[in-house]
Amino acid sequence: MTAAVFLLPALVLLGALVVYPIGYSVQRSFFDKSGDSFAGLGNYVTLFTDGTIRTAIRNNLIWVVVAPTVATALGLIFAVLTERVRWGTAFKLVVFMPMAVSMLAAGIIFRLVYEQDPDRGVANAVWVGVHDTFAESSSFPRARPLPAHPLKAAGGGAYETKAPVRAGRPALLPLVGVAPAQMPKDARPARTPADSPQGEITGVAWLDFTRGGGGRPNTVDPKELGLSGLRIEAVKDGRVVARTTAAADGTFRLPAAADGAVLRLPASNFREQYDGVAWLGPTLVTPAIIGSYVWMWAGFAMVLIAAGLAGLPRELLEAARVDGANEWQVFRRITVPLLAPVLGVVLVTLMINVLKVFDLVFVIAPGSALDDANVLALQLYRSSFGTGADLGVGSAIAVLLLLLVLPVMAVNIRRMRKESRR
Numbered sequence: 462m463t464a465a466v467f468l469l470p471a472l473v474l475l476g477a478l479v480v481y482p483i484g485y486s487v488q489r490s491f492f493d494k495s496g497d498s499f500a501g502l503g504n505y506v507t508l509f510t511d512g513t514i515r516t517a518i519r520n521n522l523i524w525v526v527v528a529p530t531v532a533t534a535l536g537l538i539f540a541v542l543t544e545r546v547r548w549g550t551a552f553k554l555v556v557f558m559p560m561a562v563s564m565l566a567a568g569i570i571f572r573l574v575y576e577q578d579p580d581r582g583v584a585n586a587v588w589v590g591v592h593d594t595f596a597e598s599s600s601f602p603r604a605r606p607l608p609a610h611p612l613k614a615a616g617g618g619a620y621e622t623k624a625p626v627r628a629g630r631p632a633l634l635p636l637v638g639v640a641p642a643q644m645p646k647d648a649r650p651a652r653t654p655a656d657s658p659q660g661e662i663t664g665v666a667w668l669d670f671t672r673g674g675g676g677r678p679n680t681v682d683p684k685e686l687g688l689s690g691l692r693i694e695a696v697k698d699g700r701v702v703a704r705t706t707a708a709a710d711g712t713f714r715l716p717a718a719a720d721g722a723v724l725r726l727p728a729s730n731f732r733e734q735y736d737g738v739a740w741l742g743p744t745l746v747t748p749a750i751i752g753s754y755v756w757m758w759a760g761f762a763m764v765l766i767a768a769g770l771a772g773l774p775r776e777l778l779e780a781a782r783v784d785g786a787n788e789w790q791v792f793r794r795i796t797v798p799l800l801a802p803v804l805g806v807v808l809v810t811l812m813i814n815v816l817k818v819f820d821l822v823f824v825i826a827p828g829s830a831l832d833d834a835n836v837l838a839l840q841l842y843r844s845s846f847g848t849g850a851d852l853g854v855g856s857a858i859a860v861l862l863l864l865l866v867l868p869v870m871a872v873n874i875r876r877m878r879k880e881s882r883r
Contacts, residue, residue, distance in 0.1 A: 490856035520835060521837050524751065525816060532759045536761070541792065556763055559757045572825050575825070607678065652712065662719045664713055666707040670685065687708065692706055694726075697722045741825070762807045
């Protein structure tokens with residue numbers, strides 16, 4: 462009786478806040494949207510026939526498999542490696558610090574990190590920087606000639622002169638469509654080159670636009686800039702006979718072999734600049750959000766695993782090294798097996814946690830990709846609230862979530878009982 466009296470407040474709270482809501486949700490899941498008519502298993506059939514809810518179930522499976530595994534693996538690696546460096550405590554502090562950030566704040570942070578614009582999104586800024594290191598980007602993505610210019614479209618995004626060029630007559634390659642502020646930094650005022658006495662082809666490629674108005678088409682005006690770095694090819698009978706690049710003032714020079722050739726501006730001059738990866742697009746939105754989750758919870762895994770490492774019998778590790786085992790063998794055959802109970806705790810805890818993930822998905826995923834990033838907890842919210850709310854389907858989703866969590870909890874309880882017997 463004494464034990465029952467002390468347990469009574471907790472039992473009352475559990476009954477009011479856990480048992481009753483579960484029972485009511487199970488009951489409500491068998492009724493229709495209004496709650497007046499019995500729907501039987503209709504709401505549960507909807508869970509597996511509605512495309513949006515099926516996407517949420519599939520994404521939940523991805524979350525349960527990927528997120529806890531990656532977070533636990535990173536936590537294990539960090540915990541083992543930080544034991545071997547002097548500044549391990551500082552590193553642990555930095556890795557664990559995201560746990561102090563709320564899910565809402567983390568979602569806002571990563572919404573900015575995954576921003577498509579490289580000038581705002583850190584992920585794309587790094588990605589574009591790496592890409593541009595190995596792949597040359599265009600400086601004139603929207604440049605084009607006017608109908609009055611001596612250039613015409615050549616197909617595939619390239620342009621070419623309307624007539625062949627001749628030695629002794631400077632070739633003019635005017636373009637428009639480039640904002641003066643976006644011109645190459647080394648661009649200088651364009652100038653018409655002098656004739657070449659060796660019969661070479663000379664010319665100028667420039668932005669045929671004068672800031673503030675004025676200027677004449679097909680004429681190099683004093684305030685107009687050269688198209689520095691523009692690639693130019695001389696083509697005869699469908700074959701490229703010479704290539705060159707415009708100087709800072711737009712001037713260029715081709716050998717005498719280019720006499721009578723058509724000058725072509727390759728499409729590579731006008732290719733759109735690489736803007737990075739659509740992290741929050743339909744394909745990558747779920748992996749991107751999982752990455753933000755791992756950023757938050759890898760520190761949690763690391764701290765628990767580090768505590769387990771501190772309790773390992775060091776004599777076993779040293780004995781293995783004395784017997785000739787290398788560090789990888791010690792880690793794989795001794796450290797990991799001894800840490801199995803701790804790894805199980807971390808893994809099961811994270812699995813239960815990801816089944817309920819809501820905040821990160823709701824905040825990070827844009828409206829256009831929300832259906833692709835959908836998870837059960839988010840779908841529960843969307844089905845249960847708003848103008849189109851269907852509490853029958855929402856209750857069925859809640860029951861499904863409960864059924865998914867129960868096996869994981871059962872495994873955890875069994876493991877705890879087994880540990881207590883030891």
